[in-house]
Amino acid sequence: MAKITYVDWGGRSTTVDVANGWSLMQGAVSNGVEGIVGECGGSCACATCHCYVDPERLAELPAPDDNELTMLDLAAAEVRPNSRLSCRINVSPTTEGLVVHLPETQG
């Protein structure tokens, strides 16, 4: 279990407990956090779970694989150096307190 904070485009922040092994996308969707769609359910095939990870903590996360990078290109909102697909980041004790910002649109 880790506390994850999602901050939407308008600046509203929601903090929820997410179980270990769940993706950041699943944590948002199961808790009714809007701003992450997750159209493909987490198979890295839609880019509607785009998020911006706190740049300070980016290095703590496993790096994105090629699939994720290809799919990120299809994200509807601006892609930044700290852009990730939230279905590809799993919650673990190291993600405790992670803050992710949600983009203007998921398309």
Next chain:
Amino acid sequence: MLHFDPYSPAVDADPFPYYKRLRDEAPCFWSEEAQMWVLSRYADIVSAGQDWRTYSSASGNLMTELPNRAGATLGTTDPPRHDRLRALVQYAFMKRNLEGLAEPIRAIAKRAAEDLRGETTFDFKDFSAKFTVRVLMAALGLPSGEEAIVDEDTVREKAVLMVQSDPRTRSKGPEHLAAFEWMRDYAAKVIAIRRAAPRNDLISNFASAEIDGDRLDEREVLLTTTTLIMAGVESLGGYMMMFAYNLASFPEAREAVVMNPEWLANAVEESLRFNTSAQRFRRRLMRDVELHGQTMIEGDFVCLAYGSANRDERQYPDPDRYDIARKPRGHLGFGGGVHACLGASIARIATKIAFEEFHKVVPNYSRVADQLPWMPSSTFRSPLALELAVHS
């Protein structure tokens, strides 16, 4: 003693009382009848769906699997192969790429609805069957109209039959296997036609696709195409039957969506939760797992009861109430994790358009029969027929 038999007609008709006992008393339960573990709580099923390394689909995902499918389709392979296969077809099914289908889908819905004009009672299956087969033909690029090589009713009949199982023998009967073979032969003919003269459609593209420079092997092309037709026709048709069943059973919900069609989108989500048509899928354990005091052993099969997760009071307050204003967060009507439904977007769009057009012709209806004939299936749940009475 607690029992859970996914082959029993009582479970086909109403699995919910069984699920409730499982969730409360035995959330990790060994079913003798099914010879597999049954997970019934929302959180456990989501966790399993996230963890494909432990909960593998490569030995099949249907509760009662069809021969040869394991390892050869999207639903029956694990990453990384799964993700690459999925990337090949996902593009065609992404919401933003489906806009071009909205008008053809509406035309199909209008025609199917017009056929009902003037009827006083009818079987909703006549509408949903016609509609789904035509929509899938358009979406996948199956030969239709002048080009058609089989008639629509047969496609739908075979798709429905191949997902069923025999409640007595707890396996696929000869008629179910024959339907599967029919569908495979049909898929093979379509693939051959599209290879000979490729068009810009899903099957043409898929039949010649490569993964990392490798052509897909023939078994993958054939069984994935077969599964797409089956999953599309049966799942969409079965779901529409359930949606009509809910609207016919709850007049206030029906009136609300007839008056305000923009409510249909919410009603669709709540129906996927409340009366999940894709009730149960299975996985196989790649390692031992301890859960709720039980030890499941590597190699065991595990049923993910999505239909139970969607009624879990730990996730949804007052879960047995059909409430179209609920916005059921993270429901598992389309599954979850890497195997979440490929067709979710097209199913949502198609159902919404279908009911908009259906309600223009038949706004006021109710169920004729109290008891319905439920499909004998360990995986899916929907009525085989749904007689509706039309009111003025």
